[in-house]
Amino acid sequence: MNKDKRTEIFTRLRDNNPQPETELEYSSPFELLVAVTLSAQATDVSVNKATRKLFPVANTPESIYALGEEGLKEYIKTIGLFNSKAKNVVAMCKILMEKHNSQVPETRDELVALPGVGRKTANVVLNTAFNQIAMAVDTHIFRVSNRTKIAPGKDVLEVEKRLIRLVPKEFLMDAHHWLILHGRYVCTARKPKCGSCTIEDLCEFKEKILD
Template identity: 65%
Template sequence: MNKQTRQKMFEIFREENPEPKTELEYADEFQLLIAVILSAQATDVGVNKATRKLFPVAPTPQAILDLGLEGLKSHVRTIGLYNTKAENVMKTCRQLVEQHEGQVPADRAALEALPGVGRKTANVVLNTAFGQPTMAVDTHIFRVSNRTGLAPGKTVLEVEKKLLKNVPKAFLQDAHHWLILHGRYICIARKPRCMACAVSDLCDYRHKNL
């Protein structure tokens, strides 16, 4: 996929969805961080169902600490791997209170030092909460990047680096959300919905399977 094709692809994404947003529900940087930690190997729908009950009673790091581990588990037990996630959330809240005055740091190294926070989670928070042009490569973005020819790579990090290089700068801030939504609803894993795809004419996959 050449530079002109990539430019056209993102122009179409922007025309279709001028202000793409995460489907996770949150009120501030802290709630976004917790929602993203909980979303690993889980759906946004499932996470939102749990956090709609959790955040009203525990909206801050200290409030979650006051809730206690068992209290937290009672709110997130419908989410996969909830035991491990709850423990990581408690440790993260403790670290935020003790090291960051209860605030979520806008720094990659500080974010990745939090329990349960890897590169992808840090990228989501940096992009969505702090407006940094990062690229959080999940299974959807990995698939879309390889299938379309936008940023092919064998590893998540390779795809991330290629996306940061290949996505036109004017679209980089929102590209993460456009690509996730495209992979979630159009360029799905088993049977991509090419007939409903606004960028199918630009896609390597479509050309190979005509």
């Protein structure tokens, strides 16, 4: 795929959604960090249902740490892998209090050193909370990047690096949101909605479903 085609793709995605946002609900970098950590192998909808009850009660490292693992589990038990997530989040809170003055760090290296925080989670926080250029490649972005040929790669890290290199600079800050939303609602896994896709004529997917 050439640069002009990528530019037109992201121009259309931007025109369709000028200010894309994460669908996770949060009001601080810490709330976002917790929400993204909880969202691993879970839907944003399920996480939001849980955090709507959790955050009014506990939304700081100190208050969640005070809940403890068992207390936190009561709020997140409807989310997949809640046992390990409760353990990680409480341990994360302890480290944030002890090493970061209860503040969410603003570098990838510091973020991925926290329990339960991988590269994808760190990239979401850097991009969404701190307005840093970062590409959090999940299953949706991986699929869209490969299917459309915007930035094909054999694994998520390769796709991440290619997106950072190939997406025109003016779109880099919000590209993560546009791609994830496109994959979630249009370029779906089982049956992509090619016939109603705004970038269908630019996409290089050879097996388009146009009905």
